[in-house]
Amino acid sequence: MTPRRLRVAPGSPFQLLLLACSFALAAYAGIRLLAGDWFAVALWIVGAALLHDLVLVPLYAAADRAVIHGLAAAGQRAWTPYVRVPAALSALLLLVWFPLISGRSAERYRLATGLSPDGFLTRWLLIAAVLFGGSAALLALRVRRAAKQRPPAPH
Amino acid sequence: MRDQDRLPTSPGFWRSPLRGPWFTSVLGLVLLVGITVLFVTGLVSYAAYNPGLSPVNDTTPDKGLLGFYLFAWPTDPVWLYRLTQGVHVTLGITLIPVLLAKLWSVVPRLFALPPARSVAHALERISLLLLVGGGLFEFTTGVLNIQLDYVFPGSFYPLHFYGAWVFFAAFVAHAVLKTPTALRTVRRRLRDEPEEGVEPAADTLVSPRPDRPTVSRRGAFGLVGGGSLLLFLTTVGQSLGGPFRRTALLAPHGTADPNGGPNGFQINKTAAYAGITAADTHEDAWRLVVTGRTGTVRLSRAQLLQLPLHSSSLPIACVEGWSTADQWWRGVRLRDLAALVGHDGDPPDVLVESLQRHGAFRRAALRANQVADPRTLLALYVNGEELSPDHGHPARVIVPAAPGVLNTKWVGRLTFGAL
Structure with missing residues (x-):
């Protein structure tokens, strides 16, 4: 542990100057950004950071951990990527x-573009099915190959 | 578990063996290039609207110095806006997994104690709020806007434009402070020298008590890259058009074209959405009002057809990133209409007004260079057939290389030289 400082260190002068310039530009644009509904816009910007760091990250980290622990409990820790990859890609889409x-x-969407809005859910489900299906097929292949390479049990 | 590791403020709370300077540096350098391209193409798109030309084109009248670089948007090459805006939107979507992975890789920093080691460090952490919040704000508003989900607090154009400058201010400071370290880390790794800071330390992101790995770093990069590739492949088709549109499985203007036939290409806003009825555009009711130096001329569609008709092959390219291949338009040159009202040889700027009663761009200004271009038409036909109501019947403007929304549909009035 570094000893508690008694006075506030200013830090690098270059860094101070750089950040001052950055804040000046951000303030110049920020005044204009907040010219309308300033509270809602500020809420969106701060909220986006908080929602990401305090909700989204813990949520997907917990889901990932649940998958790892679940498979480990079943004695199949090596199967993790075969669940994680298709799940992550589907969730991303x-x-x-x-x-x-x-x-x-x-x-x-229907009124503006003249296109049907109905296909998106179906297509996303199909993509997810292909991802999980492909992953399962790869895993099955791997399990079979491993079983073949194992010497036959003595009778 | 040691008690102190129960809190995210303790380095021991963060267990992933993936985190470290190499992982963060590579993602950071990808974003350095990618976000710079996004910012530049965004500024280009802003200029393409010619906001300096007329208040009707300008959704950001208080831009001040932020419009310092504005220039007259050219009409060549005709696919210019297709390219720049296609890159802006497609690249933005493609970078989302990289952004998420980068933020994940540095999330322990959010909780690091002490909150500030110096004044500069405290300011840097405040700047990071603008960086992360501003970045997520830009990506979120962009992604929502292209899906027509207008939940953000205000009009998209000023929010996305001013938000971009706030974000970029923080981005530049962050890039200046961190790029040297990132480059050093990557260079050292490529030369196979031992990685600096593999030893767990407060500021290296390396976990002091890592879990057993469930994936290699290479595997993790593969997942991020795979996510980017998947998004890219299911999106880019809406900007390429033609047979590739089918491949854009989840993009808003992917998979299908509306109806079929000569008018069966992508629509930004239908006649129904814009509130245009058959009564507005009926042969007996509709007149084109053209005003210029010598006064006002009113033309029926039949009279317009008596004027010399010309053809040009031009795409429609939307700010939302989608575009169509070249369509074959036929109609009257805008510069010929200017000549009708006393602007011979040297056509001026023009204010184009739609029959639309609402909508942000029901009035649009075109610059003299756009009016003078012989390919700029008041189109009456497309692909050999009359324009459909959704594509602007009875007449629409089509300008080479201009953003889609400046190609005004259901034109009612042209005013030359009055901006």
Whole structure:
């Protein structure tokens, strides 16, 4: 442990100057960004950081840990990537395209673009099915190969 | 578990053996390049609207110095905006997994104690809030806007534009402070020298009591890259158009074209959405009002068809990143219409007004260079057929290389030289 400082250290002058310039520009743009509904915009920016760091990260970290521990309890720790990869990729697609997949903006989408908003959920489910299916097939192949390489049990 | 490791403020709380300077440096350098391209293409798109030309084009009238670089948007090459905006949106979507992985890799830093070692360090941490919050704000508003989910607090253009500058201010400071370290880490690793800071230490992100690995670093990079590739492959087709549109399985303007036939290409806003009815555009009711130096001329569609008709092959490219291949438009040159009202040879800027009663861009200004381009048309036909209501019947403007929304549909009035 470093001994508690009695006075506040200023830090590198270069870093101070750089950050001062950065804040000046951020403030210049920020005043304009907050010109409308300033509270809601500030809430969105701070909320985005907090939601990500304090909700999203713990949530997917916990889900990942549950998968690892679940498979370890079943004695199949090596199967982890075969669950993790398709789950992560499917979740990523859902996160990015959530408004279309969930149909949140379906009516506006149909009216504005003249396209059907109905296919997104189906296509996402199909992609997830292909990812999980492909992963399962790879795992099955691996398990079979491992079984073949094992010497036959003596009778 | 030691008691102190129950808290995220303790380095021992963070167990992943993946975290470390190498992982963070590689992701950081990818974002350094990627976000720079996003920022530049974003500024280019902002300029493409010609916001300096007329208040009707300008959703950010208080931009001040932030519009320092604005320039007259060119009409060549015709695919210019298709390319820059396609890159902006597709790259933004592709970078999402990299951004998430980068944030994951440094999340222990959020909780690190002491909160500040110096004034500079305290300011840097405040700057990081702008970096992370601003970055997530930019990505989120962009992703929501292209899906027409307008839940963000205000109009997209000013939010995304000013938000980009706030984010970029923090991004530049962060890049200046961290890029040398990232480059050193990567260079050392590529030369096979021992990695600096593999020893767990407060500021290296390396866990002091790592879990057993469940994936190698290479595997983790593979997952991030695979996520990017998957997003890219299911999105890029909406910007390439043609047979590739089918491959954009989840993108808003992927998989299908509306209806079929000559008018069967992507629509930004349908006639129904814009509130245009058959009564507005009926042969007997609709007149094009053209005003210029010598006064005002009112033209029916039949009279327009008596003027010399010209063809040009031009794409539609939307700010939302999707675009169409070139369509074959036929109609009257805008510069010929300017000549009708006294602007011979040297056409001026024009204000184009739609029959639309609402909508942010129901009025749009085009610059003299756009009016003068012989490929700029008031189109009456597309791909050999009359325009459909959704594509702007009875007449629409089509300008080479301009953002889609400046190609005004259901045109009612053209005012030359009055901006």
